[in-house]
Amino acid sequence: MGPMPDPKRDTYHHGDLRHAIILSALEILDADGVDAVSIRAVARRAGVSHSAPANHFRDRGALLTALAVHLFHALNEKIESDFASAPSNLRERVQSFTRMLIDFGLKQPNRYRLLWRRDLLDDTDGQLQTEMDTLYDRLADEIHRVGVGKRFDRDTYAVALWSMVHGYVSLRLDGNLESRIDPRSGTKRQDAIIEAFLDAFAT
Amino acid sequence: MGPMPDPKRDTYHHGDLRHAIILSALEILDADGVDAVSIRAVARRAGVSHSAPANHFRDRGALLTALAVHLFHALNEKIESDFASAPSNLRERVQSFTRMLIDFGLKQPNRYRLLWRRDLLDDTDGQLQTEMDTLYDRLADEIHRVGVGKRFDRDTYAVALWSMVHGYVSLRLDGNLESRIDPRSGTKRQDAIIEAFLDAFAT
DNA sequence: TTGTCAATATGGACACTGTCTATTTACAAC
């Protein structure tokens, strides 16, 4: 009804509000966590009315899902580009992969956490599924290439590694675990558990 | 102001509202997940005014923390009692322990999830810390008794197992993983990853 | 140039929520 109350904009239509909203949401996510990412807060930061986002996102879930897709995509691209200059050693490739995931989680807690908050995201979103599958397939591929034991199915080893990585990051982010150097090997604990895993499972 | 609007109660004071609130909260948690556990919803179910719980719980975080303590305590007690009739074989003890944790998580998703929602709980609560430590110490104790490799610190193996268990349950609950039988060994996947872990790390 | 229509943006409204406040009730200790 009222004409353009926002000083930062001289046109009624924003132009690329969808993108602007995602960026605003990301800033709020980084700063104050996912709980602070409300539609109204994002709209305020983007300088639009509280109901403008509804034109681009059905509800809060759709907004968070789009944000998650954005983050997954960036992560997958980074992994892909880092692997372009591929490490030679297959074990090092796995270590490199898991280190990327763990570092991402530890350095960007709010981003990492959002990626797995299925309760907040839209399970039926195709893009989200695609990005998640891409990440998982990459992990499974690397662990399979390095070779695993014969007692169990190949997927079992992939699931075991995936579980360990995700569980470790989750426990660290929740404050249930401290950053430590493994006193016997002198390596970081997050590297040690992966190394121990490879020691054990890799052929 | 108004005198006793609740038909289910004939005394102004409830008697043991604190306990009743925790039970109501648990029912709502089981039925609709933690998001549905609002102070007002719990109060409604307990048949008291929306602000009655404030006399027993500072805020929603305190309520959820008390609920988590309740659940942790019950879990720890069950584990302790199950271990009274202790399995003889040390490896079986570990398998028994992790199976209890994993089964608990898979059968009571909302309860399990709450236990690790540090963002919703009060980190500074002493009881909560105690219960969590009890659980972790039990796990670490069992994995240490079974014996682990020598390349890394003992805690590294405990953290690795803990991470794997927690990660597996988390992934399953989030729908990122399906219940499967390991086709090579014929055992459940959740048993297979633990068995593989023990194969590898245990001396 | 004009008209129409869909997309986009606006603000008001509603039912929730957590939390704060003042007030009432009940009980226990003096």
Add this chain to the structure above:
DNA sequence: GTTGTAAATAGACAGTGTCCATATTGACAA
């Protein structure tokens, strides 16, 4: 009995997601 305290009450406030009617814009057809 009086008094004090714990435990309950209703009311209020700001914030939320979401729905709704309305206003604005730009593009495309006539």
